[in-house]
Amino acid sequence: MSQLEIRSLTKRYGAVTAVAGADLTVPAGTLTAVLGPSGCGKTTLLRCVAGFELIDAGTIRIGERIVAGADGHVAPHRRQVVIVPQEGALFPHLSVMQNVAYGLDRATRRGDRVREVLTLVGLAGYEKRMPHQLSGGQQQRVAVARALAPRPSLILLDEPFSALDAALRGAVRDDVRAALHADGATAVLVTHDQAEALSMADQVAVMRSGSIVQAATPVELYRNPADSWTATFVGDAVLLTGTVRGTEVETPLGVLPLAHQLPVPRSTARVMVRPEQISIRPDGDGIPATVARVDFHGHDALVSLRLADGHPVAARVLAGATLPVAGDEVRLRVRGAALGWAGEDPTGPDRPEKTGTGTSRVRSTTA
Structure with a gap:
């Protein structure tokens, strides 16, 4: 697990500034939720951290390594960053165990890591099932297990519960939060759902118009918002x-x-x-x-x-x-x-x- 540091991050698309000098620190082993309305720049921020976008200014540091900045851009596959998309995107022709083991080296596959992470997300015993035999919530848990398996420096979750129905969403996010903490993972969750951010995260970073307005614990954010806009949004x-x-x-x-x-x-x-x-x-x-x-x-x-x-x-x-x-x-x-x-x-x-x-x-x- 590694700390994430974002300093003065700017990303433009032509005349549009999607991220405007954003600053954020995600301590190692914690979960930070980036919360904001549609179009505020939170998904762009996530893509910059993942390495999918070249930044225009600022720096991104993961652990001791600067992965984006004035000195260059580290390719996504060299950042030790894993992203969990809105829908789990499992390989339909592979079993649960094969999906989770995908990308692991041979020695790790032979070990107990796959079963360990499946246990963390509450799916012990599901190793031989195929994706079509799983519910939407179970598929998303498999996606999180697959992200945890290689022990990445950072896990990015891009609104991973938005496709689930309301009755299932709460239980899945509780299990995912517990799994991330049990494994000591450093994670960033992008969401527009205030209840999701406040209930899951160790830290909530509120984003507006491309900037981080306030980053604080959920309790501090709710009790002492930085301005009236933040107060009404959370x-x-x-x-x-x-x-x-x-x-x-x-x-x-x-x-x-x-x-x-x-x-x-x-x-x-x-x-x-x-x-x-x-x-x-x-x-x-x-x-x-x-x-x-x-x-x-x-x-x-x-x-x-x-x-x-x-x-x-x-x-x-x-x-x-x-x-x-x-x-x-x-x-x-x-x-x-x-x-x-x-x-x-x-x-x-x-x-x-x-x-x-x-x-x-x-x-x-x-x-």
Whole structure:
């Protein structure tokens, strides 16, 4: 296993800059998810690391070796990098064992490595089966086992679960994550699915317009996003425009403490709270609001509301709680602090709707 270092990586296609000075470090033995909307440059970034594209500027280092940079370009087959595509791309005429062993030297084939990696992905005993005898999830596990078998310096996964149905996707990615960690592999997962990135990765790198906006652990990314765009992209968020007064901000949801003091003590700023911070009460103290819609997800529900002046907000209610219904008049209170950002346009437009599993439209409101 080797560390991956990307510095100031730039890739252009004519007048279009697909990757614009991207920086990313993937520590050895960890999984980093590169998360971003379609067209942000994440697949191009992956292809540059694999060696399929010549870069225009910057460097790519795998372990102690620079594989792309001013001094030249190392061919893909000499980088010790393996890529797992969206569909496993197994050889249909070869058995599971033969697929996994493909490309291994004779000594490794005679050893226990093939059975070892099949055990890691939960397919012990499947050695003699043919690809057509496997489900889609099993085929993808075989593809991951084949990638692990030669112990590459780096494994690249290009949206490997996108072709699987929702019921199967979670179980397969859990098994793949466990297999990568058990084998000590260094891996990069490209995905547009926020839930997938947050649940699988040791580190999530959010990409926008060809640049890495923020790279952090899933918890840090969710709790302390670098800006409001990132906040809305990695989870549901309520964006508020309010007046900063020292360590507090006056918003349509009341006066809230700030998680981090902003550099300008008295100014208008854009701040955020997560829907799970907003509690709903049938009466009593709090900000009056009307329930507009309830989206039930089983484990929780996202309640869309409108304040007295018509501004929309959203609250998350956990399973087991009594759910309101559309038309109910309720009271809202915010638990915890709001997160704010200096230098953003506080009256800027709502961020675009997200893609992926378990996401919903961003709610924004102004004072």
